[in-house]
Amino acid sequence: MAEKTLMYGNHALVEGAIYAGCRFFAGYPITPQNEIPEYMSIRMNEVGGVFLQTESELAAINMLFGAAAAGARAMTSSSSPGISLMQEGLSYIAGADIPVLVVNVVRGGPGLGNIAPAQSDYFQSVKSGGHGDYHTIVLAPNSAQEMFEFPRLAFELAEKYRNPALILADGLLGQMMEPVEIKGEPIDPKSLPEQDWWLTGCKGRERRVVRSYDLRPGKLEEWNWRRWKKYQEILNNEQRWEEIKIDDAEVIVVAYGTSARVAEAGVRMAREKGIKAGLLRPITLWPFPAKIISELSKKVEDFLVVEMSLGQMIEDVRLAVEGKARIHFIGHPGGGLPTGPEIYNKIIEIRSKK
Amino acid sequence: MKLLFGRPAGLTEIKQRYCPGCGHGIVHRIIGELLVEMNIREKAIGIAPVGCSVFADEYFNCDMIQVPHGRAPAVATGIKRTRPDCVVFTYQGDGDLAAIGTAETIHAAARNENITIIFINNAIYGMTGGQLAPTTLPGMRSTTSVKGRDVVKQGYPIKVCELLNALDGPFYLERVAVDTPKNIIKTKKAIKTAFQYQLENKGFSLIEVLSMCPTGWGVTPIQAKKWIAEVMAKYYPLGEFRNRAKEVK
Numbered sequence A: 001m002a003e004k005t006l007m008y009g010n011h012a013l014v015e016g017a018i019y020a021g022c023r024f025f026a027g028y029p030i031t032p033q034n035e036i037p038e039y040m041s042i043r044m045n046e047v048g049g050v051f052l053q054t055e056s057e058l059a060a061i062n063m064l065f066g067a068a069a070a071g072a073r074a075m076t077s078s079s080s081p082g083i084s085l086m087q088e089g090l091s092y093i094a095g096a097d098i099p100v101l102v103v104n105v106v107r108g109g110p111g112l113g114n115i116a117p118a119q120s121d122y123f124q125s126v127k128s129g130g131h132g133d134y135h136t137i138v139l140a141p142n143s144a145q146e147m148f149e150f151p152r153l154a155f156e157l158a159e160k161y162r163n164p165a166l167i168l169a170d171g172l173l174g175q176m177m178e179p180v181e182i183k184g185e186p187i188d189p190k191s192l193p194e195q196d197w198w199l200t201g202c203k204g205r206e207r208r209v210v211r212s213y214d215l216r217p218g219k220l221e222e223w224n225w226r227r228w229k230k231y232q233e234i235l236n237n238e239q240r241w242e243e244i245k246i247d248d249a250e251v252i253v254v255a256y257g258t259s260a261r262v263a264e265a266g267v268r269m270a271r272e273k274g275i276k277a278g279l280l281r282p283i284t285l286w287p288f289p290a291k292i293i294s295e296l297s298k299k300v301e302d303f304l305v306v307e308m309s310l311g312q313m314i315e316d317v318r319l320a321v322e323g324k325a326r327i328h329f330i331g332h333p334g335g336g337l338p339t340g341p342e343i344y345n346k347i348i349e350i351r352s353k354k
Numbered sequence B: 001m002k003l004l005f006g007r008p009a010g011l012t013e014i015k016q017r018y019c020p021g022c023g024h025g026i027v028h029r030i031i032g033e034l035l036v037e038m039n040i041r042e043k044a045i046g047i048a049p050v051g052c053s054v055f056a057d058e059y060f061n062c063d064m065i066q067v068p069h070g071r072a073p074a075v076a077t078g079i080k081r082t083r084p085d086c087v088v089f090t091y092q093g094d095g096d097l098a099a100i101g102t103a104e105t106i107h108a109a110a111r112n113e114n115i116t117i118i119f120i121n122n123a124i125y126g127m128t129g130g131q132l133a134p135t136t137l138p139g140m141r142s143t144t145s146v147k148g149r150d151v152v153k154q155g156y157p158i159k160v161c162e163l164l165n166a167l168d169g170p171f172y173l174e175r176v177a178v179d180t181p182k183n184i185i186k187t188k189k190a191i192k193t194a195f196q197y198q199l200e201n202k203g204f205s206l207i208e209v210l211s212m213c214p215t216g217w218g219v220t221p222i223q224a225k226k227w228i229a230e231v232m233a234k235y236y237p238l239g240e241f242r243n244r245a246k247e248v249k
């Protein structure tokens, strides 16, 4: 068996990003993700990368815009209020088709809210939090291992589609310690081939322009339809999820990240009592794994959505189910965690009312 | 036939959209000439703002990026840190740089980021139709100060060179104007010096250019030039504010 190291989720994410060839980090402190910039400042120094503590999240995301346009694998991390400030830059980055990685270690909101783990930024993440028609690829890890692995996946998807990618975690995932297996070969960013849109100075070639605007009549519509095609491709090819005991399930719990870890306990308790419960964990929140949920809704009567919010992902579940099954909900808005027994009890309640 | 005067190769063939008598065209020409004369066109990355010069990404014949309102110094930082061998310059208006982008400007200067900022001060928001800018002079009319800027209600203008000169960070700060041929030559010299310092890794330069906006000011081009000399340059004195290359060691 491969060797494992005990790591904080936030540190695993830093190691994963550097392993993936990230050599540019810009960010601004906010709890509960401060371990990321702090550890980044040390690690970037060691690997000869760039670390910048910025004056604001606005500056950070715009530095990413520049760095990524110039060919760097660039990332930032923040938490909810900071991510709100980054939406302007994200819209421009999406409009200019530039790949970057943004990590949101979500806390309770709205407003200053609190610093407890939450999942209340789902809408902002998957529906495009900034202005204009665009989408961000969104990955939801549920362990320190995935905190290590997802930066690489995020960069690969971002670059494949020339689109910003987001990792949606929370304070619990960031601050708990778990064994992590360092997998795969580290990427040397110098080995990445130059792309035909990188800004490098126009020596020996035509000049290049990175922009998000087109004022010529009809042109922006053309651009945006082209982008829509890209989004369709992502929707078709990149839906990712994990399934636990769903083959014969009569109730399927749908939950991501921290909620999904708790939901697994609830499902296990139900199974011990002979109740056919299963878990479907979306790994990509955009593209949302609608195909599998739509399939399942043809034979499963009840879906239970568990979220650390007032209920946001539940809308995507509802869309995927298209009225073919009943949908139930457990929500903890404002930093509370669901528990295994709570989910178990809800499953019992759902099945007894049937 | 020998060509004595033509479009510099640092500018593209695209026809510029600036109004007659506008200062943007002059500064564009200066930068276009310097890109070639200093042999930096092929390693330059220019940053186009929001404002009348948004289309600068079409005009400069080098790699270009168009960025959000005011954020050019942050984007420039990301580019320069990624490609330290490139010459990175931003081209920004006063609304862009001194209103929405104040923080980005001050902090890039405080970091002594090795970039060049060309700051066009025309004392007004040109593109959006002549509203009050952070640089609009006391008493000066705009579409949102129709009786003239009232400093009691609208506060005082921001003098960017003076403001940045309070910081330890910046390497070179100079205010110039493009109202007369003599001043245009000085402007070119200042921008050239700024590029040179960047090539020498000296750090942050900002060249503030007092520039005509006859359309926004509601005057003729000739009157606009006169106004710069008679009014604007009195409020915003021309000259070098900081040049650390000249400081005695």
Ligand SMILES: Cc1ncc(C[n+]2csc(CCOP(=O)(O)OP(=O)(O)O)c2C)c(N)n1
Binding pocket: B050, B051, B052, B053, B069, B092, B093, B094, B095, B096, B097, B122, B124, B125, B126, B127, B128, B133
């Ligand atoms: C976030 C944001 N706010 C407002 C605008 C609208 N806007 C476009 S240009 C401009 C003013 C630009 O003025 P200045 O920077 O002085 O440049 P000029 O047009 O005078 O050359 C404004 C407010 C915008 N594009 N983005």
Ligand code: SF4
Binding pocket: B017, B018, B019, B021, B022, B023, B024, B052, B122, B126, B127, B212, B213, B214, B215, B216
């Ligand atoms: S509005 Fe003013 S700044 Fe804009 S192009 Fe016309 S003269 Fe120049």
